[in-house]
Amino acid sequence: MKPPVFEYHAPTHIDEVLELVAQHGDEAKPLAGGQSLVPAMNFRLARPSVLIDLNGIDGLGAIALEGDELRIGAMTRQRAVERSDLVGEVTPLLSETLPFVAHPQIRNRGTVGGSLAHADPAAELPAVALALGARFFVRSQRGTRVVEADAFFDGLFSTAMEDDELLENVAFPVLADGQVTAFSEISRRHGDYALVGVAVSLSVDSSGCCERARIGLLSVGDGPVLAVRAAEVLAGEVPSDELIRSAAARAGHDDIDPPGDIHASVDYRRHLTEVLVRRTLAAAFARASNGGSA
Amino acid sequence: MANQARFPVRGTINGEEFEREVEPRLLLSDFIRHELGLTGTHVGCEHGVCGACTVLLDGESVRSCLLFAVQANGRKLETVEGLSQGDAPLHPLQEAFREEHGLQCGFCTPGFLMSLLPFLEENPSPTDQEIREALSGNLCRCTGYDHIVNAVRTAASSLRDAETAGAE
Amino acid sequence: MSTRQFGRPLRRLEDEKLLKGKAAFIDDIEPAGTLHVAFVRSSFAHGRINAIDVAEAREYPGVKMVLTAADLGDYWQPGPVLVPPPPVEGAVFHARTQVPLARDKVRHVGEPVALVVAESRYVAEDARDEIFADIEPLDPVADLGRALDPEAPLVHDDLESNLAAHVRQTKGDYSAARAEADVVIARNMRYDHGIAASMENRGVLADWDAQGEKLTIWDTTQAPIPIRNGLAGMLGLSESQVRVIAPFIGGGFGPKIMMFYPEEVLIPWLSMRLGRPVKWIEDRAENFFATTHEREQLHEAEIAVTRDGKILGVKDTFFHDTGAYDPYGLTVPINSQCTLLGCYDVPSYDSEFRAVFTNKPIVTPYRGAGRQHGVFVMERLLDLAARELGMDPVEIRRRNLLQPADFPHNHGLIYQDFTELTYDSGNYPEVLERTVEAIGYRQFREVEQPRLRAEGRHVGMAIVTYVEGTGIGPYEGARVTVEASGQVSVATGVGTQGQGHFTSFAQVVAEQVGVEPDQVRVSTGDTAEMHWGTGTFASRGAVVAGNAIHAAALEVRRKILDLAAEELEADRDDLELQGGMVGVKGAPDSAIPLGDLAVRANPLRGAVAPGTEPGLESTTYFGPPGGTTANGAHAMVVEVDPETYAVEIKRYLVVHDCGTVINPLILQGQIQGGVAQGIGNCFFEELVFDDQAQLLSASFMDYLLPTATDVPPIECDHIETPSPLNPLGVKGAGEAGAIPSGPLFAAAVEDALGDPSLELLEIPLSPNRLFEVSRTRDDGGGA
Known part of the structure; x- marks a missing residue:
């Protein structure tokens, strides 16, 4: 289990990175935290011929408030986000979710950008990005463009980024008045990839009516899945057990086309999705009626 | 190549x-x-x-x-x-592993110790549940973990005592 | 004797080295000039080898040698049959053993077909990628239940079928018992065990000294002496030219026994060919295929009982998956067959098994070694019988336990050690009642469970029992020496993989010789230190090696007393051994340090009296007449989420009897570690194969070992019924913790879900599987 030979670059400025990715195209792999890439290389399942180490680049690891968005640099360690008081205040869904991502030893290296760009359908952060409606700042020598979360994830380990593009940072909307979020997942063991996970973001108006809901699901499709039909059930309605149940049923039946694998069959995933969406929505609505606190 | x-x-x-x-x-x-x-x-x-x-x-x-x-x-x-170089006495964390029989074959042990060091620094008085979660990124096939949990509890206590003594 | 060393929870003497990272495990040892090996392994479960193109690999920079089976010449031989079939009348056994590199056919995924020797492991793996093995895939035998179908492909073309063995053992007249019974419960059951997954993979390092004509081999083996003997024969060397060292080993649990794995056979040969040290360290990806497994059995079982729950007989017919080869004979299925009867008085038993070749990795013992499978069948049958009779599951067990007066109890079956299965001693009712008491069984049933159920919580409890045959022969030996320094050394041939032998063996010696245990240097697993022995397996280290060490220590004690009596002109009976000295009781000034006595026992002038031996040393052997039988009861409380089928083990309690205890702290560690592996087996770990016999769970991402959040605190209690079969009265303890968790888990989950139509007749039971079983039970009834 030793990684194959590769050409190694350790640039110190983002412009060098952009030049290298432009030059090498899909032959090159950016090395962020490496917590998914290096195991794949050790198994020799991934054989990038060029590796561009991003760990020496300054300025990609910042967490900053910009207007009504929290900007997180792509190379920000997951552990830093988890520990950030600012994150806890303005995007509590991230703080709530990160402890579910593997183990501290992995989060000490793993980066926010790496996880999002890797687009593993079983990863937590892509589903959270979907639920929150994050925006992705994607840069190349051609310039910077912004991709909405709904368009960013476009298949199995696949994103809307071109070969010459690099994820520079991600903007998460700051929690608005009347907005609540919640996350839960079922995994075999603490820190494992989830069998199913649910990230919920809801806005409830002063009359208690659900204005808007976004439900991000993980491990139930090619990538993170936005449960659009379930959200439709909730929109404009006053939450009740019955409403939540019917939204959850829509999520389990109509929003997903889950894969079966050795840990969970298709039917079990559908069933878990329904159960978990129900429970997570209930938790979120309970938070809303408590004035937003957990 | x-x-x-x-x-x-x-x-x-x-x-x-x-x-x-x-x-x-x-x-x-x-x-x-x-x-x-x-x-x-x-x-x-x-x-x-x-x-x-x-x-x-x-x-x-x-x-x-x-x-x-x-x-x-x-x-x-x-x-x-x-942790304890040369003939130096064992670090309190190592000593606790010995005292509580927190190792058997000992192969996984160095990894446990190195995971626990920053954990106990950040959280000097962990609950058992916190200890177990902190341990969950390290696999041990011999002990069943119970004695390791005891060792961490013991280590936390002696590290706290050392801290207090050092502060006086 | 002043200080009792025996029975003390002494902190381990080996720990400091391990904790400082100074203990030498195999990959920590690297002589200058060491070459590294990578193996090319079959990606097919079954296939015909057309050609292996190694030309490019041979040219790869840094590569020293590339070999296929064709290059091995006469050295290519199938491995030895390690355990011959038991002497059971009518038993059929077809021995087919693994080969160093597959030559004509590959028979399981991961079977080696070629190897690369290079300057580094990195380069060896690069060159491996340049090798093209042209293997024509054949239909594999992937399904145990269909492996004996007439149309099944053949794993071994020279056999008529995939039958590896057929054994039937009976006692009493089961048909008569069945005819007499009020209730007969018959069910099909499936028990799948897993892999040892020790944290350290295997490894072999060999260093041929051409000048001195000596071969040194470091091997992660549980049995260095048999490996030394076997390799010497294969390599054409005398045993004294070969030294096998089992260094610190990162867990064994069975598969590191004297397997004569292909790598074990090839690496020493390569070192002799190349004149350089050669090393192979198994990586985790290889471990899933290259190291042996334990796997599934399919049982068709029935129990015949009277209306008041008395067992009249048990019948069991099962298939056992032995994998592609069967070098370890029938140890695993024989253990299943013989362990099934458990703590109970079973007047009639009819048990028949077929071991079957499949295109999967080899099956050999892994902690429990088939005992789990048998215990599962019996304990589940009892639960079902109790349910049918409307009886409490503890009560049906209570009514059938063997009583203290029933020992020795001979079942008349042939056990894995080829002796008759005889329970030597025990107090089964006491163990069960303590368990019932400690877990609060009645309180739970009558008060807590109904209260929790009313709150909508699904909490269940179960209790099961088991007997484990341990400490089997043939023998072990030990040499105990008092050195001139006063230090005592003890050497034994068994390997050690974390069981605390450096401490418990030191305690046994210290007890007799009157020194502190830290003055006793224990050497295990080095053939240069001990010439005779078998190995660490079948929970036998403490029993067989422990008693050999005890015997040697007693003999050294005798020599000390004899010589000291002479030197001090005192009566032997007036002498005492204490603090590393021997002296006359009540006259501390008279005491002689043992080191001085050792010098006097080995004089440079004068004469050693005829009939006496020089030195304070003894080499002694111990061979038990038969295995000792440990026993215990385990109790578990679980809470099940009836929607997600997540299971939380809330309590786990063990009451155990393994005879006299040498070191209770070490014993507790053994039990707890075993329980954790048992929990892994029930709920987390699973070797999942597809219909092409490809292993789908071949990484630690998918083969789920329990972590600290998955194993609850384990409450332990012990009773001590000494074994009459050895002077120390000890019984084995290494495997017990892992044995009864399957039926315990199944029964506790059933109890928690509280649905009388739900029967859990298989292990493992993942949440996904629990979901499936719950969904389908109304369609087809029991499995």
């Missing part, structure tokens, strides 16, 4: 400086064990699950099998050998 460009890597390990030239693909775990000769860091899975190879990189616990040695350039490494 086999002759890859070599890169310099210079840093400190357990307070001592090192300087080598390595192939960029050399895993940090192999570098520590076979280049630096510190074989207390063990390799159990090479895919980041078992935790036997855990070391500290600038004070934070990381899987050394998921890093390349070149990435340690300019950084500070700490391994199990740094």
